[in-house]
Amino acid sequence: MDRRDFLRTLVTRTGIGAGVALSGAAGYLGYHQPRREFYVDPFAIGGEDLPERLEIPEKAVVVGGGLAGMAAAMELARRNFEVTLLEASDDPGGKLTGWEVDALGERFPVEHGFHGYFDQYYNLNELFEAAGVGDVFTPAPGYPVKFRERPLEVFGQAPKLFPLNILSVVQQSDSLDMLPILMNFKGMLPVMDMFRYEYGKTFSRYDNIDFMTFCREQGVYDPFLATVLHPFSDATMNRMEVLSAAEALRYFHFYFFGSPEALGYRITKQDCMTALVTPVMRMLEDMGVNVVTGARVSRLVAEGDRVRGVVTGIAGGQEVMRVPYSSVREGEWYAATSPEGVPVLVTLRTGEYVAFDATCTHMGCPVHPVDGGGFFCPCHAGVFDSEGNVVEGPPETPLAKLDVTLSGDQLVLRRSVAGEGEKMLECDYCVLASNVRGTREIIGRSALGRPEFEQRIAALGEADPYIVWRLWLDAPVSSADYPFYTVSGYTYTDSVSIFSRFQEPFISWSARTGGSVVELHAYAIAPEDIRPEAEIREVMLEEMHRMFPETRTASVLYDVFMQQDNFTRWAPGDHGNRPETETPFRNLMLAGDWVKVDAPVFLMEAAVFTGRLAVNAISRQESLRSTPLPIVSMEGMFA
Ligand SMILES: Cc1cc2nc3c(=O)[nH]c(=O)nc-3n(C[C@H](O)[C@H](O)[C@H](O)COP(=O)(O)OP(=O)(O)OC[C@H]3O[C@@H](n4cnc5c(N)ncnc54)[C@H](O)[C@@H]3O)c2cc1C
Structure with a gap:
């Protein structure tokens, strides 16, 4: 072989080799690209030939009207269950809820906090499609x-x-x-x-x-x-x-x-209560679901390995806690928390003891006393007068007054005998789709006699507190090119949404007045950064000025500042101990973004996924067809 032949052969062979290697790699990568697939559901049985609906309806109670509860209620209603959805708050939606505020002579919607809707929220999107939410989203132009x-x-x-x-x-x-x-x-x-x-x-x-x-x-x-x-x-x-x-x-x-x-993700053109929660609720009611708001479940009643019913309200006369009478002084509020986690406030008013269950009747956050009498809820800015009556904000029901009696050197605080009392709703199945705190309280009060399960629920926790702060400014945020920003490196602020850029009625208000509406979020505030509200406001305002210097000269015309600590915790070591969909009770299932699943889902998608999975577990017991659950690739490309 001469030199020319040798080179020709080498080039041909290495060329072919490289080609083969490249097409092999391309084939491998093509085959292993992430793709939408279906979850291998441990509860799925049979196939298309199974009935989708019960012939004779059975009673199902869903506790919690967030996404997990809404998804579970829809799946149950589709299968001909007689469904009651019990939501503690006066408004449904959980962390997607919203309400209206009177501000600057107008009425504006406010929400629990800005949400981004990612394209891979397959189960969430199916829920919204089923509810016919329509053209409520705009694609977000990037992730700044x-x-x-x-x-x-x-x-x-x-x-x-x-x-x-x-x-x-x-x-x-x-x-x-x-x-x-x-x-x-x-x-x-x-x-x-x-x-x-x-x-x-x-x-x-x-x-x-x-x-x-x-x-x-x-x-x-x-x-x-x-x-x-x-x-x-x-x-x-x-x-x-x-x-x-x-x-x-x-x-x-x-x-x-x-x-x-x-x-890719989308944002809503209207507040999420109007755009999403209301259509889903309307669909549920059209499907025959009995939606009861303002119905706080206090405990479950079990018999053997079944839950017989769900109890709302609290029995009158029931002792909440005792406090030493010497710690309660005239004109000052004494705050304490019962062993079950109920916050209470007690005072002496012109010689008479007055006590409240300090749980806000809107979404269950503890209220605190404010100067001039009355109480304030930092979660959603609910205001109550000194008698516990609602003055402003989303709560609709007054704070619960407690009866106070003196026993030795202790004040005994009891549920008012004149209160609502307990009501039990019998059920064939129950899906507990309350948030972490609600679930802990319900199971804590239920005396179920299943220590391992009860311990797993008791060990669930919340992440550090977060803040959502909506501000109406008298000037535009003209340097903002995007509707939403993730923020990094500041003490508090983690994201900024410019509502007057993407959501009505804020767009119109801004066009009319030249102002802007901005929402600052501070996530998981470290213990060392927890400070009085006034100080946090000052720092966050300064952070906004630094990010958008033109806001330095703007005045805040109105604002809603909410601090809460009800976000699910995903701490090291938590996962193994998390409760799963099924429980020791055959007819009790769990749903929510905190439930242990092996699927790659998170946040809103986890809530809807677990709601649907809970109903698939029920369907298996009733030999009904399960709902296929779409997911992103179960494993990474190189797993
Ligand atoms: C500020 C903020 C921004 C967020 N942004 C995003 C985002 O961009 N993308 C995303 O995917 N996720 C986001 N999330 C997370 C998302 O909102 C949650 O993961 C999801 O909504 C959880 O739904 P859920 O049904 O599991 O729980 P929840 O929404 O908490 O619903 C639980 C419901 O149970 C009710 N309840 C509790 N106790 C009782 C009781 N005793 N009786 C009856 N009812 C009870 C509660 O009132 C509540 O309505 C955000 C959350 C927050 C707070």
């Missing part, structure tokens, strides 16, 4: 991150294909350059590890450490941590330092590495 010390970065609109999606994150970022990344490829290996998400392995390896430690121990490339992982993981509303690394890996798998939908 405002850093304290660095210029804005805009992510989003990433290609759906790996590795283009990860490359596009780097390419879209001004502070992440390909060359240093390639030189620091070791620091990117743990990021590649995120493509290996696999429920069993990921949770057994990483649930016991926090995500910050995971990133440090794995040596994640610092700029990638600061620019991408930190700001995005803050959106779990659990701080990285106390967030389970396994939950964080599931979160990134669900929102990015395992999702075929890239970072």
